[in-house]
Amino acid sequence: MTLPDAPWMGVVLAKEANFYRVCLEAPDTPILLCTGRSRLKKIGERVMVGDRVRVEEPDFTDGAGVIAEILPRHSLLTRPPVANAQQIILVFALAEPSLEPWQLSRFLLHAEATGMETRIVLNKCDLVSATVQQEWQERLQAWGYNSFPLSVTQNQGFGPLHAALAGQITLCAGPSGVGKSSLIQWLIPDLSLRVGAVSGKLQRGRHTTRHVELFTLPNGGLLADSPGFNQPELPPDPQALPAYFPEIRDRLQQGACQFSDCTHRDEPDCQVRGDWERYPHYVKFLEEAIARQTHQQHQPDAEAKVKVKITTDGQRRYEPRLESKKYRRTSRRLRHQTLQDWEINLDDS
Template sequence: MNYATTNQQENNTELLGTVTAVQANFYRVRLANGNLSTKESSFQYLLCTRRTRLKKIGQKVMVGDRVVIEEPDWQDARGAISQVLPRKTELQRPPVANADRILLVFAVAEPALDPWQLSRFLIEAESTNLELCLCLNKCDLITEEVRKQWQSRLKDWGYKPVLISAKQQQGIEQLFQLLQGTITIVAGPSGVGKSSLINQLIPDASLRVGEVSGKLQRGRHTTRHVELFELPGGGLLADSPGFNQPDLTCEPMQLAWYFPEARERLQQGICQFGDCLHRDEPNCVVRGDWERYEYYREFLEKAIAYQKNLQDTPDEESHTKLKVKRSGKAQYEPRLATKKYRRRSRRHKHQSLQDIYSDRSVDDLDEDFI
């Protein structure tokens, strides 16, 4: 028995922890023996279930959630989650609660840095409203001059990138400082060096693989599966398979706010029309001579097309839907046609979005989807 930790219970204080992985109905919880910024990474983990009461009230438990644990069984490292503390932030793709920041990783070469692709990812990251840190990797492959060119170009976009080389371990210390004591989600396209960077940040590979249960092992590339890994200097890091194909699913009216250049203009002036989409409207403060304005126009058309498609064809895509019963059994049922004149509930709209953009498989489903 671990007396050091049980003391917390004897003192009548709650046993608190952070959920670092979720699979089916099990939650791996890192106990809070101190705060996130502690230098000692001697955290204890419990494999927990969720109290029936939480299921009944529909309280979901997400990775990143701060939870209260009851009846810890120290011998078998088990427990039960009895309460989920209020979330600071909540992200759907990847599903992470209380994340502080997105660390968007791109490479300056191999593959070549494509401003259009970078912008797609930036928009996706901006739309989360989390703090955004842009990290440019593989700086060992370019000259000082090219480095400066990128820095200056990105400054005009409104970003101050952290330049690193995971291979030559340059700039890693700067990132360590930044990530300390916070929950960060790593995102970026394939091949830019995310894994190499994570290996630098968390050199002890055993920290990256769930030790509690074989079921919690890494490597399931579904948008639903996400895991938090402990940084040796304190803080938690999540890889984000669900963040790798950004779609322009935001409200067209919101899009301009996700471009720092446009945001600045909107903060300094007012368009004549309240519903200005900053295309050809008279007296628009956003339209103008800034590098990414053309991207804005292009992304806007995509966002409009996406919203239109969502309104027109939510039910025609599939004539069946997956229904998960209270017993946990899943079965396909015919979809009912949505009556054109019936207003769809917000909850329904929300679910449609998720259905279209999650690649979850039947065995990923749990009772949260009832």
């Protein structure tokens, strides 16, 4: 075959043990299984799925190469770890498991905090009546979101979704068992992903997807599946929360609150507070975020030999710090709770 010209640029589709699967931008080249230059490790650069990279020494016969450079990232998600994603599709099922508004709300905040375009897919339409589906769509519209109702098993409702995915790097996220893998499988028929049955009484999926990988859509665009997780953490900064609610953004734009430091709870003359569906979500999430921030500020230094425990009646109690590795990991995570620290290394899980 005639070799395309260097430099060879490509996108990392997946990480497999110590290798990276790279799709080169040059047409008609095979997928390469690459190692990373040890120099990258030395300068502390970690190759991530979604990274745009420069490949050296490509061997098109054996399908091998070496990643020599990581290009600057436009975005970075840490749970799951994906670089350069442009939008998030939150997949929820209308039934099995049933759609929990509070859980969807948490996912929405998590997605909003990334600053990416957020869309909602309502899967398993076949399990509910047209009325229930319509009600959910209207409800989400009032929250500020358009949704794509569809049914993977009935092969319904894919048109608008195709258009939204074309040419983008999209991450599919959502609770376990809602049909994320099934959806991706439907979009890319010659793919075989692990699809699990929704398990037992809890009607939760069984965490069948275990690592993150980008798949090439037939009409352009890349899509990442991700393992379902049922309780995403809230964004760490309580002050940022209002900006993550479209309802609050709209109200602020209409001049509903004149105070820059308002928490929109009990301040007089604040019209953000009101009779809208997710207002109680906002208040509860805000309280949770404030409580967590306060707790972190009272955490002793990691090296200290005691830790503070707040008892149920609000008293502080000092306890010896446990020395187990697992404990230390948790406390570190609590101390610097930033977007980055939501990271879990899925490959190790």
